[in-house]
Amino acid sequence: MIEFLFKSPSKIRMDLGKQDFKSSLIKVSDGASISTKVQNTTTFTRQPYSIDNFERNLPANLETYCFWDYERQLSTKPGKNMEHSQFMILKNVGWNGKKWLVLEETAPVQNVVCRYYIDSKTYLIWRTLVRQIGADRDSQDCQITKMDTSATVSDANFKLPAR
Numbered sequence: 001m002i003e004f005l006f007k008s009p010s011k012i013r014m015d016l017g018k019q020d021f022k023s024s025l026i027k028v029s030d031g032a033s034i035s036t037k038v039q040n041t042t043t044f045t046r047q048p049y050s051i052d053n054f055e056r057n058l059p060a061n062l063e064t065y066c067f068w069d070y071e072r073q074l075s076t077k078p079g080k081n082m083e084h085s086q087f088m089i090l091k092n093v094g095w096n097g098k099k100w101l102v103l104e105e106t107a108p109v110q111n112v113v114c115r116y117y118i119d120s121k122t123y124l125i126w127r128t129l130v131r132q133i134g135a136d137r138d139s140q141d142c143q144i145t146k147m148d149t150s151a152t153v154s155d156a157n158f159k160l161p162a163r
Contacts, residue, residue, distance in 0.1 A: 001145075002060060006067045011158040012054055028158055029054055035160045044161045061142040063116065063125035084109050093117070095127065108133065122149070 005013040010031040017024035017039070026037040026044075034053055035044040047053050051069050058065075062081075065073045076082045082105065090102040093115075100117040107114065117127035124147070130140035 002064075004060070004064060004067075005153055005157050007153045007155070007158065008068070010049060010051075010068065011155070012068055013157050014058065014060070016059060025059070027054065027058065028160060030158045030160050033160055037161075046160070061128045061130075061140070062114070063128045063142060063144060066125060082107070090115075100126075106133070112139075124149075 001016075003013075003015045005011075010029060012027075012029045014027045015024060016026075022042055023039055024037070025039050026035075028035050029049050032049050033046050034049050035046050037044045051072070055065060055069065062073050071080075073081045076085065085105045085107045087106075088104045090104055092099040093102045094100075095117055099120075101120045103116040103118060105114045105116070106112075111133050113131050113133055115127075115129040116125045117129070118125055126144045126147075128140070128142045129138055130142075131138050
């Protein structure tokens with residue numbers, strides 16, 4: 001399980017494997033710098049903040065990136081993530097005991113069909129289902145299991161560790 005904290009515009013924290021510090025992957029942005037601790041290490045490396053630097057090698061999918069990078073991830077404009085995609089809207093698709101609005105993206109450049117399960121009240125993506133074009137089974141099923149959009153998030157969560 002991966003935990004994310006986000007505070008607009010560029011404070012982001014990702015923790016994968018919080019139960020054990022040494023085996024965890026941690027990436028923290030204070031908006032100016034990014035500190036990263038890879039698995040099976042105990043030290044952090046630092047680099048300047050940019051969306052690209054934060055997303056590089058991040059074990060997450062579009063539904064997570066959209067919180068801070070929606071302008072690029074969800075755009076069909078030239079040079080953006082969905083520039084060459086084709087779309088279809090599916091209504092009242094059942095999943096997890098609820099009916100969802102599903103945006104189906106066919107992305108020939110990436111050779112995938114993605115289904116984004118969108119809450120019809122908040123328009124937030126809760127699930128991304130990925131299948132290779134022509135395949136008969138899903139290759140990835142990413143789900144948000146908990147989200148609190150009104151949580152108070154302290155800046156202390158984004159304090160960079162000492163070098």
